[in-house]
Amino acid sequence: MTSQTFRNSVLVGVQELGRAVSADGTRVLDVRWALGRSDGRELYLQSHIPGAVYVDLDTELAGHAGPGSGRHPLPDVAALQASARRWGIDDGDDVVVYDAGPSTSAARAWWLLRWAGIANVRILDGGFAAWTRSGRPVETGETSVEAGDVTLREGGQPTVDADGAARFAEAGRLVDARAAERFRGEVEPVDPKAGHIPGARNFPTSALLAEDGTFLADDELRSALIDHVGNGTDVGAVYCGSGVTAAHVIAGLNILGMEAALYPGSWSQWSNDSTRPVATGPESATGGHCE
Known part of the structure; x- marks a missing residue:
């Protein structure tokens, strides 16, 4: 596969989506969500891409939260299938997911649906912000769709436990x-301990993005990866606070033709386990200062 093929398998641009929204077999999902906010549905009702169906990240793209499983554990695949059918997804459909931008919560939907066996899922690059900047039409209110018949099965993307x-x-x-x-x-707004998993390297999602919230061009993205992770380093797994923004980094790696596993429990699970070591400070060969 060429670099453009890798990128096109992960992302869709505004122009291409504009052509696809009127085509049969394309389902658009609105996944507006942000840590500490609960107004995603309200934003959707005020304005959304024509034909888009709202998806609630907390209740539809995650299982029951708990200290032992994390804030956004993977949902039961049967429950996810029931949700996907409510969204109108049929077997063989193309799916496009978006959020307000910069696509971090949309990436969770992208990764999860691929994990559940839907092959053709792409992220709207730049999210709803890119759509509205281009002057594209929007709708208000709820979109009504016929129930779909998609069949999901877990295991389409790799995961790791603690x-x-x-x-x-x-x-x-x-x-x-x-x-x-x-x-x-230095700060920890949500979880019980501050710091990171000893030995981990930091590659924040913001480093993958251009000023307009779209993913960097391939050469810039590769340079950002090298700057943060090291030249020639093979990334094996990614985590974040609760398994949401880690999917955004995995999307960036996929754009470069690289694969990596997701640690779904992420820091929200790790930091609740008193037996797990915690490192603070900048990354180093030993992962910083351990507690």
Whole structure:
């Protein structure tokens, strides 16, 4: 596959989506969500891409939260299938997901639907912000769709548990997708401990993006990866706070033709386990200062 083929398998641009929204077999999902906010549905009702169906990340793209599983554990595949059918997805449909921009919550939907066996899922590059900047039409209110018949099965994307994440960290192949200050342990707005998994390297989602919230061009994206992770480093797994923004980094790696596993429990699970070590400070060969 060429570099453009890799990119096109992950992202769709505004112009292409504009042509696709009127075509049969394309389902558009609105996944507007942000940490600490609960107004995604309200924003959707005010304005959304024509034909888009709203998807609630907390209740439809995640299972029941808990200290032992994290804030956004993977949902039961039967429950996800029921949701996907409510969204109107049929077997063989192309699916496009978007959020307000810069596509971090949309990436969760992208990754999860691929994990559940839907092959043709893409992220609207730049999200709803890119759509409205281009002057494209919008709709208000709820979109009514006929129930779909899609059949889902888990295992289409690789995952690791806490022990697996620890092994990748020991090998220098674990990436933390959170903001640098959270990685270093300077702030922690949600979880019980501040810091990171010892041995992890920090590659925050913001480093993947251009000023307009779209993904960087391939050469710039590769340079950002090298700057943060190291030249020639093979990323084995990615985590974040609760398994949402980690999917955004995995999307960036896929654009470059690279694969990586997701640690779904992420820091929200790790930091709730008193037996797990915690490192603070900048990354180093030993992962910073361990507690």
